[in-house]
Amino acid sequence: MKRRKRGRGIVNADRISQLPEALIIQILSLLPTEVAVTTSVLSKQWQFLWKMLPKLNFDSLDQRHEFKTFSKNVKRALLSHKAPVLHSLHLIVHLHLCNSMNTAKLIGIAFACNLLKLVLEVDGGRFSIPESLYNCETLDILELKYSILMDVPSSICLKSLRTLHLHYVDFKDNESALNLLSGCPNLENLVVHRYPFSSVKTFTIAVSSLKRLTIYTSSTVDPRAGYVINSPSLTYLKIVGQIGFCLIENVPELVEASMIVSSQIINKNLLESLTSVKRLFLEFSPLMIKFPTGSIFYQLVYLELLTHEAECLNLLTLMLNSSPKLQILKLLSPKYQSWKKDIVGKWNKPKIVPECLLFHLETFMWKGYEWKRNDETEVAKYILSNTNRLKRATFFSKPISSEERVKMVKNLNSVVRALNSCQLLIK
Numbered sequence: 001m002k003r004r005k006r007g008r009g010i011v012n013a014d015r016i017s018q019l020p021e022a023l024i025i026q027i028l029s030l031l032p033t034e035v036a037v038t039t040s041v042l043s044k045q046w047q048f049l050w051k052m053l054p055k056l057n058f059d060s061l062d063q064r065h066e067f068k069t070f071s072k073n074v075k076r077a078l079l080s081h082k083a084p085v086l087h088s089l090h091l092i093v094h095l096h097l098c099n100s101m102n103t104a105k106l107i108g109i110a111f112a113c114n115l116l117k118l119v120l121e122v123d124g125g126r127f128s129i130p131e132s133l134y135n136c137e138t139l140d141i142l143e144l145k146y147s148i149l150m151d152v153p154s155s156i157c158l159k160s161l162r163t164l165h166l167h168y169v170d171f172k173d174n175e176s177a178l179n180l181l182s183g184c185p186n187l188e189n190l191v192v193h194r195y196p197f198s199s200v201k202t203f204t205i206a207v208s209s210l211k212r213l214t215i216y217t218s219s220t221v222d223p224r225a226g227y228v229i230n231s232p233s234l235t236y237l238k239i240v241g242q243i244g245f246c247l248i249e250n251v252p253e254l255v256e257a258s259m260i261v262s263s264q265i266i267n268k269n270l271l272e273s274l275t276s277v278k279r280l281f282l283e284f285s286p287l288m289i290k291f292p293t294g295s296i297f298y299q300l301v302y303l304e305l306l307t308h309e310a311e312c313l314n315l316l317t318l319m320l321n322s323s324p325k326l327q328i329l330k331l332l333s334p335k336y337q338s339w340k341k342d343i344v345g346k347w348n349k350p351k352i353v354p355e356c357l358l359f360h361l362e363t364f365m366w367k368g369y370e371w372k373r374n375d376e377t378e379v380a381k382y383i384l385s386n387t388n389r390l391k392r393a394t395f396f397s398k399p400i401s402s403e404e405r406v407k408m409v410k411n412l413n414s415v416v417r418a419l420n421s422c423q424l425l426i427k
Contacts (some may be wrong), residue, residue, distance in 0.1 A: 005313065009325055010140065012374055016151060019251065021380075023357070025335050027051045028160075036278070037276040039105040042096050047297060049247065051080050051081055051083070052079075052081040052082055052083045053083070053089055053161070054085075054086070054087040054088065055088040055089075055090075055126075056077060056081070056082065056086065056088070056089050056344070057088070057089075057109060058070070058073075058074050058076070058077075058090070058091055058092070058206070059092040060092060060093050060094045060097040060098050061092070061094060061097070063097070064251055065357075068367065070098045071098045071102035071105075071106060074091070074106050075105070075106060075109060077170055078106065078109045078110055078113060079109065081113050082199075083113075084114065085113075085114045085116060085138075086110065086113040086115045086116070087116050087117060088115075088116065088117040088118075088119070088141075089110050089115055089117070089118050089119070089345075090119040090121075091103070091106065091107075091118075091119070091120050092121045092123075093120070093121065093122050093123070093127070093173070094123050094124045094329065095122065095123070095124040095125035095127060095147075096124045096125070096259070097124075099109050099180070100125070100127050100128065101224040102413065103122070103127060103394050104130035104132070107120070107130060107132060107133055108130065108132045108195070111132060111136045111138070111139075112371055114137065114138045115138055115139060116137070116138060116140045116141065116403075117139075117140060117141040117142075118133075118139060118141070118142055118143070119141075119143040119145070120144055120145065120148070121145040121146055122145070122147045123146055123147055123149050124147070124148055125147060125240070126147050126149050126323065127147055127148050127149065128148075128149050128150075128151060129144070129148060129149070129150050129151070129152075131153065131160075133185065133193065134152060134153060134156040134157070134158065135155070135157050135158075136148065136160075137157075137159060137160060138160055139158060139160055139161050140160055140161065140162055140163065141161075141162070141163040141164075142158070142161055142163070142164050142165070142184045142210070143164075143165040143167070144166055144167065144169050145164065145165075145167035145168065145169070146167060146168055146169070147169070148169040149169070149172065150169055150170070150171045150172065150176055150177075150180060151171075151176055151312075152171070152172075152176040152177075152179040152180045153179065154175075154179050154185070156179055156182075156183030157182065157183055158184045159184075159185060159186060160186065161184045161186065161187055162186055162187060162188045162189065162191050163187075163188065163189040163190075164187055164189070164191070165177075165190075165191040166190075166191070166192050166193065167193040167200050168193050168194075168195045168196075169195060170195045170197070170198050170200075171198065171199065171200050172199070173199060173200070174199075174200050174202065175200075175206075176200075177200050177203060177204070178204060178206075179216075180209075181204075181205060181206065181207050182206075183409040184207065185209065186209050187207050187209055187210055188209060188210060188211045188212065189211065189212045190212070190213050190214070190223060191207065191214045191215075191216075192208055192213075192214070192215045192216065193216045193217075193241075194215065194216065194217040194218070194221055194225070196218050196220040196221050196222075197220075197222075198225070200225075201222065201224060201225045201226075202225070202227070202228060202401060203225070203226070203227050203228070204227075204228045204230075204232070205227065205228070205229050205231060206228075206229075206230040206231065207231050208231065208232055208233060209233055210231040210233060210234055211233055211234060211235050211236065212234075212235065212236040213229065213231065213236070213237050213238070213361070214236075214238045214239075214240075215238070215239045215240070215241075216240045216241055217239075217240070217241030217242055217243060218242070219241070219242050219244055219262075220274070221241070221243075222244070223242065223244045223263075223293075224244045225243070225244050226243050226245035226246055226247070227239075227243065227245075227246045227247070228247045229246070229247070229248045229249065229251065230249045230250045231250070231251060232250050232251065232252060232253065232407040233253055234251045234253060234254055235253055235254060235255045235256070236254075236255065236256050236257075237251070237254060237256070237257045237258070237274075238258040238259075238260075238396040239258070239259055239260070239261055239306055240257070240258075240260045240261070241260075241261065241262070242261070242262045242263065243261050243262075243263055244261075244263065246261075246270055247269065248270065248273035248274070249267065251273060253274070254274065254276050254277050254278060255276075255277060255279065256277060256278065256279040256280075257274050257277045257279070257280050257281070258280075258281040259274075259281065259282055259284060260281070260282065260284070261283075261284045262277070262284065263284070269290075270289055270290075271289055271290075271291060271292050272292035272295050274297075274300055275292070275295050275296065275297050275298070275363070277297070277299065277300060278299045278300060278301050278302065279300075279302040279303075280297070280300055280303050280304070281301070281303075281305075282303075282304070282306065282315070283305075283320075283332075284306075284381075285308035289315075289317070295322065295368075296322050296323075296324065297319070297322050297323040297326075298324065298325065299325070300323040300326055301325055301326060301327045301328065301360075302326075302327065302328045302330050303319060303323065303326055303328070303330070303422050304331075304332060305319065305329075305330070305331055305332070306331075306332045306333075306334075307331050307332065307333045307368075307376075313347045313379055314347065314348050316331070316379065317347070317349060317350050318349055320354040320356060320357065321350055321354050322352060323354075323356050324354075324355040324356055324359075325356060326356035326360055326361055327360050327362050327363065328361075328362065328363040328365075329361060329363070329364050329365070330364075330365045330366075330367070330380075331365070331366045331367070331369075332367050333366070333367065333368030333369065333370065334368060340386075347375045347378055347379055349379075349382055350425060353386045357383065357386045357387045358386070359388065360389060361383075361387050361389060361390055362370075362389055362390060362392070363391065363392050363393075364383055364384075364387070364390060364392070364393040364394070365393075365394045365395075366394070366396065367396040368396065368397075368398075368400075369395045369396060369397050370397070371395075371397060371400075371404075371407075371408045371413050377411070380395070380412060381411075381412065381415045384412060384415045384416050384422075384424075385416070387422075390422045391421065391422060392422065392424065392425065393412075393416075393422055393423070393424050394425040394426075394427065395408075395424075395425070395427070396427045397426065405426060407414040408425070409424070409426055412424060412426075
């Protein structure tokens with residue numbers, strides 16, 4: 001009986017071994033790298049399969065009970081790698097388990113494997129990036145995270161790099177930040193999580209090839225810190241968090257922008273620099289943003305606006321007047337906020353019905369709509385009563401009784417233009 005079980009086990013093992021090598025390698029790549037390496041003991045055929053893995057992942061904490069073995073194991077794995085290209089290396093390094101010198105050596109060995117993507121996370125100290133990283137010809141994606149200091153030489157050349165993520169890394173000085181970006185002539189996607197205590201106060205992003213830029217900052221960032229953006233190929237921009245200032249100088253190709261910012265300084269040109277966009281999401285205090293007088297958002301077809309302050313509704317008026325081709329309008333109010341009822345302010349409706357309402361607006365949505373607030377009801381009824389092409393209007397409100405729902409529907413339905421085939425939805 002035992003012999004039969006062993007026989008069946010051998011047959012099953014043979015079936016796995018008879019799979020195409022490419023499929024076996026794909027299966028191995030789904031396992032933790034340390035586990036995939038152990039399959040080399042199964043048979044002669046399996047000795048070499050793990051060496052063709054496209055992705056390698058190592059975390060020094062996985063070997064924390066075997067002090068000083070982490071760098072040796074990673075080094076052995078990299079030197080054994082036989083594939084013509086190493087698609088990805090993810091290193092999580094705790095410097096009390098693998099010191100800076102050994103970490104730098106591992107990165108150098110990885111580059112010799114024609115590495116395409118490097119994700120480096122460092123904790124437990126400050127790690128200085130080795131010079132070898134600044135001249136890798138094959139690197140396409142680079143993600144650097146946490147306790148990393150970048151002292152970037154002017155000789156940097158990352159000619160293949162297209163995607164760069166900087167998560168709370170710091171620079172030695174302003175020149176290092178400038179050198180890094182100028183040394184990436186083909187960079188297309190940049191994500192920055194700003195280090196709160198960075199020595200760089202003005203982060204300048206001047207990359208002619210850049211297409212997507214995402215910036216995150218925390219409330220602990222110096223309120224005087226800000227950004228200068230000069231990227232003529234930029235099509236997507238997102239800024240989230242507290243900024244001291246943001247100077248956007250040259251973004252003629254910008255299609256989509258999302259600004260979720262707080263600021264202690266009035267930003268004079270922020271909206272003016274976004275007039276070429278087709279899609280726009282705004283969440284900020286209108287008192288901190290100067291609306292561009294005379295500027296028109298000629299291309300804007302999609303607008304999302306957070307209405308957490310009374311002044312936001314007046315910003316809506318300005319945006320409607322300045323967006324003649326707007327097709328989709330979404331208003332977002334904080335849900336179930338008791339302080340929202342205490343907002344004092346009067347909505348200044350447009351003196352002339354905006355062109356977008358008369359000829360283009362097709363979809364209107366309001367999340368967090370408070371039908372008992374006079375200003376919000378006034379805004380909703382104005383839009384519904386002045387649109388000629390509206391196809392759907394959707395209102396998301398907090399839970400209300402069936403009687404209140406009937407009142408709200410009647411209140412809104414009473415102003416919908418008879419010529420419209422508008423579908424009114426209350427959720």
